[in-house]
Amino acid sequence: MSPYDKINELNDIAADLDDIRERIVKLGSLNANITSPISDAITQIDQAVEWQQVLAQDEPKSEVELQLERLIAAHGIQRVKPVCYDLMLKEMNGGTAV
Numbered sequence: 105m106s107p108y109d110k111i112n113e114l115n116d117i118a119a120d121l122d123d124i125r126e127r128i129v130k131l132g133s134l135n136a137n138i139t140s141p142i143s144d145a146i147t148q149i150d151q152a153v154e155w156q157q158v159l160a161q162d163e164p165k166s167e168v169e170l171q172l173e174r175l176i177a178a179h180g181i182q183r184v185k186p187v188c189y190d191l192m193l194k195e196m197n198g199g200t201a202v
Contacts, residue, residue, distance in 0.1 A: 107160035111153055118149040 105113075125142040128134070165173075175181075
């Protein structure tokens with residue numbers, strides 16, 4: 105199971121626990137501390153999600169990403185700065201816009 109799958113599953117579990125906690129709160133006073141452990145579990149799940157997100161960043165690249173990198177390297181493609189045509193026209197005409 106990939107970190108992305110784990111993140112999705114953990115988020116689903118946390119949402120389910122939150123729904124359960126809300127249903128328990130609607131019951132009113134039960135003379136039992138039920139919601140605090142559920143809140144603690146949700147906090148722990150949130151921490152696990154953060155860790156899985158760190159692991160997901162270290163995942164090997166997909167075949168599509170690798171093909172794109174090979175294509176860029178083969179053709180010597182480099183990033184270029186975006187062009188602002190309005191600014192370019194101003195510079196060509198001595199600082200006045202056309």
